[in-house]
Amino acid sequence: xxxxxxxxxxxxxxxxxxxxxxxxxxxxxxxxxxxxxxxxxxxxxxxxxxxxxxxxxxxxxxxxxxxxxxxxxxxxxxxxxxxxxxxxxxxxxxxxxxxxxxxxxxxxxxxxxxxxxxxxxxxxxxxx
Numbered sequence: 001x002x003x004x005x006x007x008x009x010x011x012x013x014x015x016x017x018x019x020x021x022x023x024x025x026x027x028x029x030x031x032x033x034x035x036x037x038x039x040x041x042x043x044x045x046x047x048x049x050x051x052x053x054x055x056x057x058x059x060x061x062x063x064x065x066x067x068x069x070x071x072x073x074x075x076x077x078x079x080x081x082x083x084x085x086x087x088x089x090x091x092x093x094x095x096x097x098x099x100x101x102x103x104x105x106x107x108x109x110x111x112x113x114x115x116x117x118x119x120x121x122x123x124x125x126x127x128x
Contacts, residue, residue, distance in 0.1 A: 007089045008055050012042075015062065015087075017070065018095055019044055022102035026050060034102050048109035050102060060087045064101075073104035 019026055026046045033040035035120030044050040056059045064070055076097035078085045087093060 003052055008060055009088060011060055012053060012055065014059070015093075015098075016042070019050070021101055022099040023106050026102070026106065044101045046109060047113050049103045050109070053101075057094055058088060061085070062066075062087070064105060066105060069108050070101060075099060 007076050014021050016028070019028075023046055026044050028042050028044050030040040031043045031052075041055070042053040044053075051062050051064045054063065060089050063082075063084040064079065065083070067079050071077065074097075078094065078097055078101060080086060085093075085098070
């Protein structure tokens, strides 16, 4: 649980604002609730999952499920080898690069959904 005066709470609020600024259609849900973390973790979506935001003792971790596709948009090297951005208390975040990564994730989701729709339409026409 995050304490009221904890740096992680302030930084998480900053990240939430950046995500909302990146795309106003992104929405947040609390998921993965467990006895050890009854509040769950925030998960952001737009046409599919964008990222999760996890709070640890010494850092915040934002994991991107489509990191493999996002690597080509990550010109500043924000993503680590585990498909995540890890932010410690003294770390500076390149806000422009972060917002661009969020926008790229939304674009990837929209493109994948468009391809699924086209494929589904083609199957229904072919197989009636």
